[in-house]
Amino acid sequence: MNKNKIPVAILGATGSVGQKFIELLSDHPWFEIAELAASDKSAGKKYSEAANWIMSSSLKEKYKNMTVQKCEPILNSKVVFSALDSSVAGEIETEFANKGYYVISNARNHRFDKDVPLMVPEINPNHLNLIRQQNYKGAIITNPNCSTIGLVLALKPLYDNFGLDAVNVVTLQAISGAGYPGLASLDIYDNVIPYISGEEDKLESEPLKILGSLNENSIDNAAIKISAQCNRVAVIDGHTECVQVKLKTKASIQEIIEAWQNYKSIPQQLNLPTAPEHPIVYFYEEKYPQPKLHRNIEKGMAVAIGRLREDPLFDFKFVIHSHNTVRGAAGGTILIAELMKSQGYMDNL
Numbered sequence: 001m002n003k004n005k006i007p008v009a010i011l012g013a014t015g016s017v018g019q020k021f022i023e024l025l026s027d028h029p030w031f032e033i034a035e036l037a038a039s040d041k042s043a044g045k046k047y048s049e050a051a052n053w054i055m056s057s058s059l060k061e062k063y064k065n066m067t068v069q070k071c072e073p074i075l076n077s078k079v080v081f082s083a084l085d086s087s088v089a090g091e092i093e094t095e096f097a098n099k100g101y102y103v104i105s106n107a108r109n110h111r112f113d114k115d116v117p118l119m120v121p122e123i124n125p126n127h128l129n130l131i132r133q134q135n136y137k138g139a140i141i142t143n144p145n146c147s148t149i150g151l152v153l154a155l156k157p158l159y160d161n162f163g164l165d166a167v168n169v170v171t172l173q174a175i176s177g178a179g180y181p182g183l184a185s186l187d188i189y190d191n192v193i194p195y196i197s198g199e200e201d202k203l204e205s206e207p208l209k210i211l212g213s214l215n216e217n218s219i220d221n222a223a224i225k226i227s228a229q230c231n232r233v234a235v236i237d238g239h240t241e242c243v244q245v246k247l248k249t250k251a252s253i254q255e256i257i258e259a260w261q262n263y264k265s266i267p268q269q270l271n272l273p274t275a276p277e278h279p280i281v282y283f284y285e286e287k288y289p290q291p292k293l294h295r296n297i298e299k300g301m302a303v304a305i306g307r308l309r310e311d312p313l314f315d316f317k318f319v320i321h322s323h324n325t326v327r328g329a330a331g332g333t334i335l336i337a338e339l340m341k342s343q344g345y346m347d348n349l
Contacts, residue, residue, distance in 0.1 A: 006346060007034035008337075009075045011092065012083035013068065014038040014051040016180040017106055020330035021081050022063055023055045028334070029273050030341060034077045037069040044068065054180055073099035078138070078349045081333055082107055085179075097136035102346070104141050106333050108198075111142045111206065114218050118142050118209045120149055120332065121272075121339040122265035122279050123156045126214050128343060133217050139345075141336055144210060145202040146328025147171050147230065147239050152207045153279055153303040154243065154320045157259040159211055159222070163248025166225040168314065169203060172233045172240040174291065177324045183232065193232040203228035238295035239324045244314040253308055256316065257282050260305060272338040274331055276301040282308075289321035300326030301335070 008025065012018045013036035025033050037043075042050035048064035069075060071084065073096045082093055082105035090109030097103050110116045115134045117127040119141055131139040144152070151169060158164055173196060175182055187193065204226045211222035233240075251259075260280045267275035276298030282305050283289055289304035297304055300323035311317040322328060340346055 002032050005030060005032040006079055006341070006349060007032055007077040008079045008081060009033075009035035009037060009077040010081050010083060011037050011071050012085065013047070014042050015083055015085070016054060016176065017083035017325065017329050019051065019053060019055050020325050021083055021334070022059075023057055024274070024326070024330050024334055026060055026063075030338065031079070031334075033063070035069055035075050036063070036066050037071045037075065040070060042068045043070040052180070073101060075101075078102060079337060079346065080104070081330075081337070083330070093140055097134070097138045097140045100137035102138050102141070102340070102349070104143070104333050104337050104340075106143045106329050108145065108202065110140050111144065112209065113140070116140050116142055118144055118206060119336045119339075120144060120152055120210055121267045121275070121335050123152055124210055124214075125266045125339055125343075127219065128340065128345065129214060130219070131345075141340070143329070143333040143336060144206045145199070146177055146324035147173060147199065147203055147241065148206040148210070149328045149332055150239060150303045150320050150322030151203065151241055151243065152210050153322070154260070154305055154318070155207065155245070156211065157263040157280070158245060158247065158256065161255075161259045162251045164222075164224045164245060165248055166246040166314065167207075168227045168244040169229075170242045171199075171203070171228070171230045172235070172242075173199070173230060174235045174237050174239055174324055175232065176237050177239065178232065188232065188234050191234065194229070196230045196232055199230040200228045203230065235291045237323060237325060238291035238321055239328065240289070240291060241320045242317070243320060244311050244317045246314045247316070253310070253316070256308060267335060267339060270342050272335060272342060274301060274335045274338055278302055280305060282306065289319060291321060294321050295323045301331050303327070
């Protein structure tokens with residue numbers, strides 16, 4: 001172990017999001033993977049035996065021989081990344097937080113707990129103060145839904161500069177968002193599935209907390225009406241979203257584009273390791289953004305936007321694209337941990 005790095009553990013390490021955590025943390029300058037944990041059926045095995053590695057990069061030798069631990073709060077690492085399935089995440093994450101661990105979670109279970117931050121570091125870094133209200137010895141911090149993150153990054157500059165009354169969004173979501181093994185090929189091949197369980201509720205509610213204002217003890221949600229329809233499409237990685245917005249004040253197309261292009265926040269100011277230099281990239285070409293071309297912009301951590309034009313029902317409409325397993329899952333969660341370290345939350349670990 002590198003004494004200059006903070007040791008971290010990954011819960012749910014054998015799943016697709018857990019594997020993405022391993023891939024992104026393997027050469028991280030601040031954090032080092034010290035422990036991997038998963039279900040009881042995987043515990044005790046070497047990681048290479050317990051996991052069906054599906055990442056495009058090769059699994060490094062140092063992780064192949066690492067013994068998988070149980071997801072119990074007896075781990076040595078006090079910073080824990082949770083890639084657990086929501087069916088088990090809630091109770092396990094609570095147990096870890098009660099025992100003094102900092103749990104930074106990709107699961108949905110605690111996102112709407114009154115004292116738990118729902119974080120996108122470029123948007124609401126001050127929401128980290130909520131954890132001071134928690135009754136845990138440690139803390140729980142959550143990453144939003146993968147489709148929410150791309151949307152709120154696009155909405156934040158509009159909300160700040162022009163105000164937002166209403167948003168309509170229709171998503172075209174990649175099959176990797178369903179995890180592994182995910183959907184049967186005959187269900188998704190040559191098909192669009194116009195339903196993803198729970199997804200529309202998340203997309204209509206999560207942005208309101210993220211864009212909300214911090215009080216001493218809670219968040220006052222943003223007063224925006226949001227309507228969402230979510231579809232699963234035959235794309236491997238990357239969520240595309242068609243968005244319509246009604247603004248509170250008038251704006252020109254160029255003013256909106258400039259608001260996107262000029263948007264930077266604390267992660268960029270601090271040059272955090274995983275932060276994109278440009279969190280929003282706008283394309284003037286009419287046929288952009290596209291998953292094949294733009295999912296890996298800024299190493300998968302930026303949102304690509306294009307096709308901004310006036311809308312006869314709302315004010316404007318546009319298309320966004322973001323990488324669902326990088327920015328929308330493991331990468332976004334790692335960025336939260338980097339923000340926490342930079343703000344001194346890990347000084348005593």
